[in-house]
Amino acid sequence: MKIIIGGAGEVGFHLAKLLSNELNDIIIVDMDKDKLAFIENNLDVMAFRGDITSFNALKEIKADEADMFITVTQLQNTNLTSAMIAKKMGAKKTVARISNPEFLHRDNQLWVRSLGIDAIISPEQLAASEIYSLIQQSAFNTMHSFANGQLFLVGTVLDRDAKIIGKRYKDMYLTSKGGFENLFMPIAIIRSNERGEYYTIIPEDDTEFQLGDQIYFIVRKTGIIEIYKILGKKQEYFKNIIVLGGGSIGIKTSKILNENKHNIKLIEINREKAFDLADDLSDILIINGDGRDGELLVEEGISDSDAFIAVTGSSETNIMSCLLARSKGVKKTIALVENIDYIHLSQEVGINAFINKKLLSADSIFRYIRQGHVMDVTGISDLDAEVLEFKIHEDSDAAYKKISDFPYSKDAVIAGIVRRNEGWIPTKDFVLEPLDRVVVFSQANLISKVTKFFK
Numbered sequence: 442m443k444i445i446i447g448g449a450g451e452v453g454f455h456l457a458k459l460l461s462n463e464l465n466d467i468i469i470v471d472m473d474k475d476k477l478a479f480i481e482n483n484l485d486v487m488a489f490r491g492d493i494t495s496f497n498a499l500k501e502i503k504a505d506e507a508d509m510f511i512t513v514t515q516l517q518n519t520n521l522t523s524a525m526i527a528k529k530m531g532a533k534k535t536v537a538r539i540s541n542p543e544f545l546h547r548d549n550q551l552w553v554r555s556l557g558i559d560a561i562i563s564p565e566q567l568a569a570s571e572i573y574s575l576i577q578q579s580a581f582n583t584m585h586s587f588a589n590g591q592l593f594l595v596g597t598v599l600d601r602d603a604k605i606i607g608k609r610y611k612d613m614y615l616t617s618k619g620g621f622e623n624l625f626m627p628i629a630i631i632r633s634n635e636r637g638e639y640y641t642i643i644p645e646d647d648t649e650f651q652l653g654d655q656i657y658f659i660v661r662k663t664g665i666i667e668i669y670k671i672l673g674k675k676q677e678y679f680k681n682i683i684v685l686g687g688g689s690i691g692i693k694t695s696k697i698l699n700e701n702k703h704n705i706k707l708i709e710i711n712r713e714k715a716f717d718l719a720d721d722l723s724d725i726l727i728i729n730g731d732g733r734d735g736e737l738l739v740e741e742g743i744s745d746s747d748a749f750i751a752v753t754g755s756s757e758t759n760i761m762s763c764l765l766a767r768s769k770g771v772k773k774t775i776a777l778v779e780n781i782d783y784i785h786l787s788q789e790v791g792i793n794a795f796i797n798k799k800l801l802s803a804d805s806i807f808r809y810i811r812q813g814h815v816m817d818v819t820g821i822s823d824l825d826a827e828v829l830e831f832k833i834h835e836d837s838d839a840a841y842k843k844i845s846d847f848p849y850s851k852d853a854v855i856a857g858i859v860r861r862n863e864g865w866i867p868t869k870d871f872v873l874e875p876l877d878r879v880v881v882f883s884q885a886n887l888i889s890k891v892t893k894f895f896k
Contacts (some may be wrong), residue, residue, distance in 0.1 A: 442466065444810075445504055445532070447493035447512035447523050449476035451779075452538065452564075455803035455820075456511065457486050459827070459888065460810070468502050471514075493523040505531035509810055513538040513562075513802065521558065528557030536560045536806055540689065560809050564798035567805055568752070569693035572775055575794050576698065576748055579677040579773060580669060582794040583657065585819040587830045588878045591864035592857040594819060594828050595668060596657040599650060602673030611646040613671065624664030626856045626866045628882040629824060631655040641824055643854060643882075657821060659828075659856035659880055661864040679747035679773060680704055685732035685762055686753035687711070687718050690777060690798070694750060695725050706741060708732045710753075732762040735769075743769045752777040752796075763792045815892065816878060825885045828856075831895035835875045839895045845869040853883040853891050 442465045446453045449471035457469050457480065467486040470493045471477055477488035491498035493512060504510060510532040512520040517540045524535040539545075539561045544553055553561060574584040583596030599606055605613060610627060630642040632654050642648060650656065660668055669676055680703060684695050687709030695705045699722075708728045709715040715729035730737045732751060743749070749766035751759035756778040763774035775794045800820050804827075808818050817830035833839050839847075844855050844867045857880035858865045858873070865871070873879065883891045 442508045443506055444468070444509045444511065445470065445502060445507045445527070447471075447510075447520070448514035448538075449473060449480055449488070450513070450515065451797075451799040452513040452802045454480060454484075455800055456513065456806055457484055458885070459803065459807045459818075461485050470498065470502065494519055494526065496526065499523075499527060499530060507532040509534045509536070511536045511806055511810075513806070517541060521556070525557045528559075534559045536562060536809060538562050538564065538802060540565060542566065542689070542693070560806075562802050562805050562809075564802040565689040565693060567801040568690050568777065568796050568798040569697055571796055571801060572690075572694050572750055572752075573697045573701075575775055576679055576682070576703070576750075576773070578665075579679065580672055580674040582655075583821070585828070587817055587828075587857065587880050588859035588864065589862070591662055591859045591862065592880050593660045593662070593665065594657065594821075594880075595660055595665075596655065596821070597672060599652060599654045599656060599672070601652065603650070603652075603671065604673050605650045605671050606652050608650060609646065610644045610648045610650075623661070623866050624667050625658045625660040626854070627656055627658050628828075628854050628856045629657045629821065629826065631824065641826075643852070657882075659866065659882070661857070661866060663864075664866075677747070677772065681742070681746045682706075682748045682750065683708065683738075683741070683743065683746050683766070683771075685749070685751040685759070686777075687714055687727070688752065688754060690752040691750075692718070692722070694752065695722065699724055706746075708737075708741070733758060733765065735765055738765065738769060743771060746771055748773040748775070750775045754779075756780055760790065760792065764790060767791055826883060827885065827888060828880060828882050829888070829891070831879045831881065831892075833873055833875050833877045833879060833895060837875070837895055838893070839873050839879070840875050842873050843869065844871045844873070848894070849883070849887050849891055852887050853881060856880050856882055 444465050444467045446469045449469050461484050468489055470489045481488045489502050504527045510527040512523045520537040524537040528535045535558050537558050544561050578584050581595045581597050585594040627644045631639050633639050682703050684691050684707045695707050699705050706726045710731050712729050715727050719727040749771045751762045759776040763776045767774050773793045776792050777796045804818050804820050816832050819828050847855055858867050859878040
């Protein structure tokens with residue numbers, strides 16, 4: 442498959458990384474020489490320096506032969522223009538990253554397609570939806586649903602309340618009558634060594650859970666309650682929430698939470714913008730101020746707030762304000778970060794969850810490209826790994842195979858099955874059948890082989 446990616450930023454890089462693992466013919470286009478050089482040195486793709494809206498540049502890279510033309514620069518108009526030109530040239534499918542939420546309205550979809558754009562991606566909408574999911578599940582710092590909510594990926598850090606600290610993976614099956622093996626499966630642990638370096642463990646029967654482990658589970662819908670029990674947590678409803686940042690993500694997040702009966706205070710530092718927001722969001726209390734100001738947060742009742750969400754355009758502001766909120770006793774803090782490297786700090790600094798809209802966008806586009814056999818995909822931000830949902834077809838290599846026949850079990854795990862709209866956590870003798878939807882955790886270097894097995 443020939444794929445052209447416009448934009449060599451973090452979205453383009455992460456997307457190219459996912460797709461290059463599958464031996465696609467990939468060309469990534471940008472004007473920034475340094476970004477292109479970095480990509481050429483780290484990925485097996487072709488880097489082309491040029492303007493993605495230039496007719497000559499698109500002719501030179503033969504955009505007319507592209508199976509997929511994806512444009513993810515930071516400029517919406519550049520993305521829309523280049524996608525339209527590529528489609529007119531003959532590109533089979535086009536995807537554009539947008540920032541204006543009007544493009545997402547159902548009434549406008551026909552118009553968008555008439556322009557020659559097959560799919561649009563809104564990083565801001567994806568980020569707001571991710572934040573909402575994390576607010577609904579109080580104990581988790583990662584949350585993603587698969588197969589219409591029959592299975593979930595959840596992640597959390599084991600603290601002193603966790604009942605599985607010091608226990609082995611296989612011991613969990615013995616802690617309750619009937620066992621937990623049909624309710625959830627731990628798929629990965631991130632642990633630090635004496636030097637503070639993090640490494641990844643794929644749990645086996647004798648793996649022992651330790652204080653401070655960042656652990657990820659695949660869970661059946663009916664198993665969420667049991668996960669809370671082994672974590673020593675109770676599901677909490679976050680009624681009072683402060684949102685910092687009146688940009689697109691802050692507005693979308695506030696609206697979603699307000700519609701779901703949460704009490705929202707939205708803090709915006711720009712006075713003029715704050716007054717505009719007050720006119721537009723009549724059901725939400727708008728405060729003009731700096732979220733890094735401890736006195737302001739105290740005045741606005743930070744100690745009575747259940748959650749604090751920082752989504753300004755500055756990663757540093759978001760991190761610092763979340764730390765301040767945490768010091769005031771806020772139960773859950775969520776920070777938007779632009780720099781992917783910051784995500785690895787979440788365990789160290791005590792912020793409950795970091796959101797990166799660029800990673801969310803790349804995963805969403807990857808899912809669109811793989812429609813047919815890859816039904817869904819989400820990255821695990823701390824790991825060079827993905828969790829993918831496949832649909833098994835009659836002629837798939839995986840059809841009628843036992844879980845124990847999976848050839849990549851060292852670096853990948855079949856963690857969940859949905860059959861006839863019911864989720865299962867499979868045992869080794871579970872036999873896969875056509876039409877099953879299978880959730881698999883895979884290290885990045887194996888994604889192409891894992892995908893081929895289920896294709």
